[in-house]
């Protein structure tokens with residue numbers, strides 16, 4: 136890390152300024168924002184019991200002292216941060232806090248960071264581009280010129296070269312190619328070509344000829360945008376999008392006028408099938424399931440059945456196309472769609488595997504894979520995947536340090552951070568906005584080093600009003616820099632340009648979701664990186680990824696935290712200016728503690744913020760309880776240390792009621808077998824809540840997170856898509 140002492144202007148006691156900022160009453164905008172941060176999944180009583188004391192977590196400090204080089208930091212800090220000698224940050228903070236409030240040491244009593252397994256995997260890769268021009272296809276000349284001049288594309292990608300001719304022949308197809316390889320055009324071009332070529336010219340009033348189902352609203356808007364561009368020369372064909380969050384009335388009106396290429400989320404389409412008289416499928420020629428494995432999974436099962444019944448009742452002769460980067464034959468077989476002699480298109484078949492001498496060795500040692508579910512999915516060649524193991528207490532400062540490193544001290548970085556629930560997104564978004572943004576927390580802009588970039592935080596999840604959701608999506612799409620906090624609603628299909636880093640702060644629930652999350656970067660031949668954050672107890676997950684041919688390389692937490700020595704906002708008691716040239720582990724620890732204190736002071740600045748942090752922690756625990764059975768040995772709440780986890784939510788102690796209710800529930804369950812059944816039901820409900828990230832948006836009774844301090848300008852209004860917010864929904868909105 137380059138030293139910055141020479142670059143920075145002299146700022147008298149910046150750390151003291153930090154604490155002053157957070158001990159005084161919060162400014163009106165912060166209060167407004169906190170008040171606006173309503174969370175929806177708040178069923179705390181459903182939180183499964185969290186076992187507090189894992190053996191590893193309670194190792195005496197002596198035993199956890201590091202022996203290896205990579206644990207030197209921890210070892211030294213244990214000596215430095217004895218309870219009798221609190222950190223500068225903690226001490227100053229204490230002066231202004233209630234007696235008894237404390238910032239406990241971040242670096243004490245942490246479990247050892249285990250040696251990560253290092254399987255070298257023969258990762259699967261595909262060739263993205265071909266040298267063939269679109270002119271090689273039998274397409275209308277106006278369509279080709281639109282592709283060349285409007286979309287500014289000349290040569291086909293591999294998946295387009297393979298799929299377009301097959302689809303133009305009228306065949307059903309299952310299409311699998313890596314993320315960001317151009318699957319959208321692989322189906323949109325044949326649809327437009329075939330519809331414009333129909334002998335009796337399509338009339339708007341004919342209704343839908345093509346039905347395209349996608350799992351989220353943002354993806355619906357994105358696909359609609361692509362179709363709209365391709366249709367420029369063919370103005371008589373009308374595209375339209377239906378998605379939750381828009382006023383049903385205006386959608387009904389558009390359906391009445393006629394939509395020929397209909398793009399919809401499943402839930403919203405079902406709603407119209409049930410409630411809109413003039414929706415019909417008499418003319419359907421195409422049924423396309425983008426992100427087909429997602430649409431075919433349990434969360435959409437009922438919706439898909441309703442849609443297929445409605446479509447089948449009116450039309451039998453149509454082409455069916457299923458696409459996804461993680462489509463497997465197994466998933467496709469589940470489809471209750473009568474596929475006629477489908478062609479399986481997998482770009483992988485044509486590609487070469489990338490291997491190294493070590494990977495050969497691994498292959499020999501690795502067990503044979505049993506099913507196609509365990510086969511590897513291709514990962515873009517320009518994608519560097521990393522993993523960092525972080526003790527629970529240090530998660531929050533580590534995430535903040537990573538964001539500062541990338542977005543404050545490096546240029547043109549666009550980062551997406553994935554969390555497991557809406558509450559987690561809201562909590563971290565508000566916390567970082569209130570503490571890390573220049574002007575509101577850390578240093579005033581004039582005191583920022585000249586090399587630093589202002590931070591810009593955005594968030595996207597299903598509990599937002601649709602208007603804000605669309606605005607955020609547009610804003611992040613068009614931004615050169617920024618940090619997007621989101622749930623898995625942004626994991627699939629979204630083509631957000633120039634994303635440089637993907638952070639998975641909560642591990643995904645399946646290898647497929649891992650692939651889709653990291654696939655938001657390194658698209659269409661570009662470069663990008665990903666970082667997966669794991670707790671020490673989760674290190675085994677690296678092996679699980681390896682069994683799906685996913686290869687991650689380790690970065691050290693200390694290296695991420697060391698960026699704090701660049702940031703004078705977090706200068707410790709003895710100052711770090713002159714030392715930052717060769718910042719030692721002790722200084723890094725001091726600064727991490729100052730940063731943690733900053734978070735804790737904000738969280739403890741009002742009852743409301745404390746309660747928000749507790750709810751976020753409960754939400755984390757609930758989400759943690761829903762990992763599938765095959766991952767339970769890695770992600771099980773009994774392996775979590777609740778007190779340490781609480782720290783990563785800026786809480787100074789583990790919420791007592793959470794433990795108490797968990798313990799009570801456990802005891803009661805032992806006595807009352809009838810409660811076991813309820814527990815199962817509540818687990819199912821939790822799974823539903825998570826799945827409903829993708830639900831229809833037509834449910835009522837929930838609370839939406841109201842519009843907050845977005846920096847987005849008004850979103851552009853696509854043809855056929857109204858921006859009026861829809862009815863409040865329970866949890867999901869798609």
Ligand SMILES: Nc1ncnc2c1ncn2[C@@H]1O[C@H](COP(=O)(O)OP(=O)(O)OP(=O)(O)O)[C@@H](O)[C@H]1O
Nearest residue numbers: 288290291292314315316317318319460628630659
């Ligand atoms: N032939 C092409 N030449 C140049 N760019 C292309 C071409 N085809 C598609 N693209 C661009 O590549 C990007 C990724 O395309 P697309 O979103 O269709 O990928 P995908 O395979 O559907 O990804 P995912 O699996 O994540 O949904 C888009 O920005 C698209 O405009």
